[in-house]
Amino acid sequence: MIAIQIRSLTKKFQGKTVVDALNLTIQKGELFSLLGVNGAGKTTTIRMLTCLSNPTSGDATLLGNSIVSNPCAVKEKINVSPQETAVARNLTVKENLEFIARIYGLNKQAVEQKVEEMLTTFRLKEAAGAKAKTLSGGMQRRLSIAMALISEPQILFLDEPTLGLDVLARRELWKAIERLKGQITIILTTHYMEEAESLSDRIGVMADGTLKAIGSAAELMAQKNAGTLEEAFVLLAAEGEAG
């Protein structure tokens, strides 16, 4: 079953092509990581897929709904954890979760049930009454992902979910993401090769707005005859720069 079908997706800013005729298919339940150096086009691609930015040309369908002609239907089925923690700072952990659940149209009973579930799953129960601004960086990230999951999205976008976290907090978040694998489709962008290798079913390497390679970590390493994913990534990204 296909979750995301991207066809010739293109974005131009003031004549500069940032995403160049991207074609990609992602299966339901897959965890797909998008890697690339800064300016490779990852964030712009995610912004188009999440209906934050309109494509210049091309289209993508998410669970059969076009981001161009039916963004409202797309928004009902997805959720996003942005690069920044993106929480309401003066609201408590519980209130943040309730707020997101309510704007996605959950009824009162469902809100209560989902909030409890998220507090337990992301080990936020003890901090439920604490204002979001008082939480540690790791807890804010966990809350941010819990807020993205409370609407029960079928596709989840995680934009640099562990950026700026210490090793322990990062590993803890990996465990949370691993638990979601197979249940929902996840699109992950990251700069950490270890993260992509550890979590992803497939990895796409972007450079200059195009996908330079797609495959599992092992396939990418074999393709470039590299000992590590990082080595393979550097070679692929360098090809893009040279091209």
Next chain:
Amino acid sequence: MKSMAFAERTRKEIVRDPLNIVFGLGFPLVLLFLLTALQANIPAEIFVIDHLAPGIAVFGLSFISLFSGMLISKDRSTSFLTRLFTAPLSASNYILGYTLPLIFMAFLQILICFLAALFLGLPLNLNMIFAILALTPTIILFIGIGLLSGSVLNDKQVGGICGAILTNVSAWLSGIWFDLNLIGGWFKEIAYILPFAHAVEAGRSAIAGNYASVLSHLWWVIGYAVGIMVLAIYMFRKKMSGDAA
């Protein structure tokens, strides 16, 4: 339902910031009491309570622009608004979610200001109710300025524009602190081109029971309020559908 959830969040964010309470309620009340005390010792017509109360009410509302502008610009800078823009919310959900609690708070602010004025000698009659209603377009005007600023400026710029420039412009060019006729000339002309002096005059005329004068001033405020609100909604919608939240 979605708009109400949004409005509840806006209300909590604003009331939980102690600076908002200090500047929105405390500061105007302190000014009201201080200037009334001053007037008792050095009589000045401008600080007589039926002149002062509508002026302080308008001055207090300028902080509503600061609160709303700061909230929206912070929502933008922390990517919270980016998160919300990926949610199934309509433009009206956002507009109502941001403005409804501000309208409520602005009315509360005016009400507290006039209640304090009652203790300082303002007569309790229908004209006071009419003055509160006459300030409604001013509420929309200041909320619109906040919405517009928050949509196009970052939080530091909002602090500068709404916190410093707007509060000063609305104070000095409104005739709250001194009679604009005393300066006259281009200063008075500019003051009456802008809406703030008209907002204060509308309130004062209502208190005085001079209803014909209320309307002549109110049209200016309504014109500005509608124009700025339409522009604010346009800019916010542009951000929603644009390439930079």
